[in-house]
Amino acid sequence: xxxxxxxxxxxxxxxxxxxxLCAPHFLEWIPEQTERFIEKYHMFTSKEKILVAVSGGKNxxxxxxxxxxxxxxxxxxxxxxxxxxxxxxSAKSQHLAESFAEAxxxxxxxxxxxxxxxxxxxxxxxxxQRGRGxxxxxxxxxxxxIMNSTALEGKYDVLATGHNLDDEAAIxxxxxxxxxxxxxxxxxxxLPASEDGLVRKAKPxxxxxxxxxxxxxLLRGIEYIYEECPHxxxxxxxxxxxxxxxxxADRPGVKLSFYLAFLRAKEMGTFAEGAxxxxxxxxxxxxxxxxxxxxxxxxxxxxxxxIRERQAGHDRND
Amino acid sequence: xxxxxxxxxxxxxxxxxxxxLCAPHFLEWIPEQTERFIEKYHMFTSKEKILVAVSGGKNxxxxxxxxxxxxxxxxxxxxxxxxxxxxxxSAKSQHLAESFAEAxxxxxxxxxxxxxxxxxxxxxxxxxQRGRGxxxxxxxxxxxxIMNSTALEGKYDVLATGHNLDDEAAIxxxxxxxxxxxxxxxxxxxLPASEDGLVRKAKPxxxxxxxxxxxxxLLRGIEYIYEECPHxxxxxxxxxxxxxxxxxADRPGVKLSFYLAFLRAKEMGTFAEGAxxxxxxxxxxxxxxxxxxxxxxxxxxxxxxxIRERQAGHDRND
Numbered sequence: 001x002x003x004x005x006x007x008x009x010x011x012x013x014x015x016x017x018x019x020x021l022c023a024p025h026f027l028e029w030i031p032e033q034t035e036r037f038i039e040k041y042h043m044f045t046s047k048e049k050i051l052v053a054v055s056g057g058k059n060x061x062x063x064x065x066x067x068x069x070x071x072x073x074x075x076x077x078x079x080x081x082x083x084x085x086x087x088x089x090s091a092k093s094q095h096l097a098e099s100f101a102e103a104x105x106x107x108x109x110x111x112x113x114x115x116x117x118x119x120x121x122x123x124x125x126x127x128x129q130r131g132r133g134x135x136x137x138x139x140x141x142x143x144x145x146i147m148n149s150t151a152l153e154g155k156y157d158v159l160a161t162g163h164n165l166d167d168e169a170a171i172x173x174x175x176x177x178x179x180x181x182x183x184x185x186x187x188x189x190x191l192p193a194s195e196d197g198l199v200r201k202a203k204p205x206x207x208x209x210x211x212x213x214x215x216x217x218l219l220r221g222i223e224y225i226y227e228e229c230p231h232x233x234x235x236x237x238x239x240x241x242x243x244x245x246x247x248x249a250d251r252p253g254v255k256l257s258f259y260l261a262f263l264r265a266k267e268m269g270t271f272a273e274g275a276x277x278x279x280x281x282x283x284x285x286x287x288x289x290x291x292x293x294x295x296x297x298x299x300x301x302x303x304x305x306x307i308r309e310r311q312a313g314h315d316r317n318d
Numbered sequence: 319x320x321x322x323x324x325x326x327x328x329x330x331x332x333x334x335x336x337x338x339l340c341a342p343h344f345l346e347w348i349p350e351q352t353e354r355f356i357e358k359y360h361m362f363t364s365k366e367k368i369l370v371a372v373s374g375g376k377n378x379x380x381x382x383x384x385x386x387x388x389x390x391x392x393x394x395x396x397x398x399x400x401x402x403x404x405x406x407x408s409a410k411s412q413h414l415a416e417s418f419a420e421a422x423x424x425x426x427x428x429x430x431x432x433x434x435x436x437x438x439x440x441x442x443x444x445x446x447q448r449g450r451g452x453x454x455x456x457x458x459x460x461x462x463x464i465m466n467s468t469a470l471e472g473k474y475d476v477l478a479t480g481h482n483l484d485d486e487a488a489i490x491x492x493x494x495x496x497x498x499x500x501x502x503x504x505x506x507x508x509l510p511a512s513e514d515g516l517v518r519k520a521k522p523x524x525x526x527x528x529x530x531x532x533x534x535x536l537l538r539g540i541e542y543i544y545e546e547c548p549h550x551x552x553x554x555x556x557x558x559x560x561x562x563x564x565x566x567a568d569r570p571g572v573k574l575s576f577y578l579a580f581l582r583a584k585e586m587g588t589f590a591e592g593a594x595x596x597x598x599x600x601x602x603x604x605x606x607x608x609x610x611x612x613x614x615x616x617x618x619x620x621x622x623x624x625i626r627e628r629q630a631g632h633d634r635n636d
Contacts (some may be wrong), residue, residue, distance in 0.1 A: 176494050177572065177575075177576050177579070178575070178576075178579050179576075179579035179580050179582065179583040179588075180579075181583050181586060181588055239568070243561070243564075243565065246561075247561065250557070254495065257495075257496070258495050258496075258497075261495070261496050261497035261498075262497050264497065265497035265499050268499060270497075270499055270588065270589065271588065
């Protein structure tokens with residue numbers, strides 16, 4: 001297999017794009033594609049202040065690297081969840097994020113959940129009904145809240161996350177199986193800021209396969225954490241990813257065509273009703289001031305209040 | 319495993335419904351469920367004249383049997399496609415349909431494609447671009463046309479087909495992967511008649527698993543053709559059924575919840591736009607007078623005209 005651009009030996013063959021490239025041309029192609037998606041979906045401009053959510057994994061570190069190479073003004077945010085899982089998961093990923101920032105002269109904000117919220121994510125998960133059944137759900141609520149509040153406090157114009165096509169297709173697949181019209185209405189390459197205090201969110205890698213972001217990290221020599229989060233095992237999103245991988249093996253390109261056809265259907269106004277009903281329902285949390293769809297405290301404040309109360313109860317009983 | 323109703327040995331365990339039943343109670347349960355869906359979705363009443371599309375398979379013969387047991391006034395329509403496939407597929411299925419009609423004193427209309435349209439379905443498929451790639455597509459167009467025109471000519475109020483939940487979920491899955499909003503808008507347990515000449519269509523088995531209709535046929539002693547159509551092998555719909563079967567094995571009930579959630583999303587008006595744009599585009603075929611979405615001859619008339627022309631050309635060259 002030869003590189004389409006120079007005829008040298010190809011480093012990667014992307015069947016879904018009918019495109020093979022050598023390492024140098026692939027390392028050019030990824031930023032070109034990313035820039036194309038940033039412009040196509042009006043994600044942000046080079047004059048804006050970007051906060052990249054950095055987990056220490058291949059997607060987020062590659063995204064930060066690409067944005068930096070493209071000349072964007074992007075700081076990083078690492079959220080310390082206090083996960084060990086026998087592999088020092090959080091310590092290791094924080095170290096990798098910090099090393100990357102230092103090596104590239106980039107600014108990394110660190111938010112430690114144990115320090116700020118009062119418990120590590122695994123300890124918190126054990127203390128709630130929601131967390132015991134689905135730790136990923138509690139973790140998602142927590143991370144989304146912290147990302148939004150950090151972006152607001154730091155006056156960032158936009159929050160960028162490393163979600164790739166495999167992530168987006170799996171989320172879409174799950175929301176489609178349930179026909180969650182409200183979620184379908186809100187899934188997009190970019191979500192505009194809301195007047196109520198939701199910062200703009202962008203996913204510049206939403207059309208890149210996970211295989212492509214992984215190859216980019218490897219070929220660029222980016223050190224990232226290989227392990228999946230130990231708590232994600234058996235999660236629905238991983239199950240949906242496996243199903244989509246089987247389908248992709250049978251029909252190369254099906255993930256991309258599924259996602260792009262969905263975006264076209266949305267443009268036609270298919271989920272407009274779902275979007276309207278969701279937006280009408282937004283309220284303001286009386287504690288943190290962030291928008292919420294539930295009356296009273298938002299899910300983040302309510303859940304963490306109960307976690308701290310239970311933790312205090314546990315400590316008294318010890 | 320015991321029957322939920324009488325405690326006798328169960329003949330079938332339906333994990334998706336958390337329900338086990340003995341043979342007699344299962345044979346009561348299927349018509350009860352069918353009656354419930356007929357009423358819930360306003361499919362038809364006992365005063366109306368029903369035409370059941372009968373293929374000789376488990377679904378259509380079971381449906382005809384159930385409608386007859388429930389006291390509906392239902393004739394059958396068998397469409398002879400002239401398929402042999404080494405197993406005398408059409409001859410065998412026609413014989414089974416005719417035997418069933420005779421044994422139950424029911425009226426069966428027979429439409430032979432070779433006789434009326436001028437070529438058997440396999441011969442026609444070989445003569446068209448569309449048919450060579452996808453014989454099921456040409457066959458679908460042909461059967462839909464014949465079912466509609468036969469129902470109109472016979473002044474039937476409604477056309478009933480044996481589509482079960484596995485069929486509906488697979489169709490839905492395919493249309494979702496492509497986000498074919500027009501098709502999604504038109505997929506429903508019942509489609510009302512249109513002023514332009516589309517007869518009302520109903521799928522009374524749309525919420526019954528294939529496994530349930532097969533068990534019904536077996537336990538009722540209905541003789542049906544076991545083989546799938548020899549031309550359907552490798553079709554996309556069978557591929558999607560296999561995927562859904564794997565998902566159902568991992569999560570019993572997922573097919574049903576997928577389909578029901580879709581119906582709820584539709585009720586919320588999710589695909590209203592798609593439905594409107596499809597309906598606006600309906601025209602009348604100048605040859606057969608049936609509605610069509612394309613200008614000029616409808617797909618059926620256009621395709622069969624070209625098949626007859628090519629066949630005449632072949633005959634001259636022989």
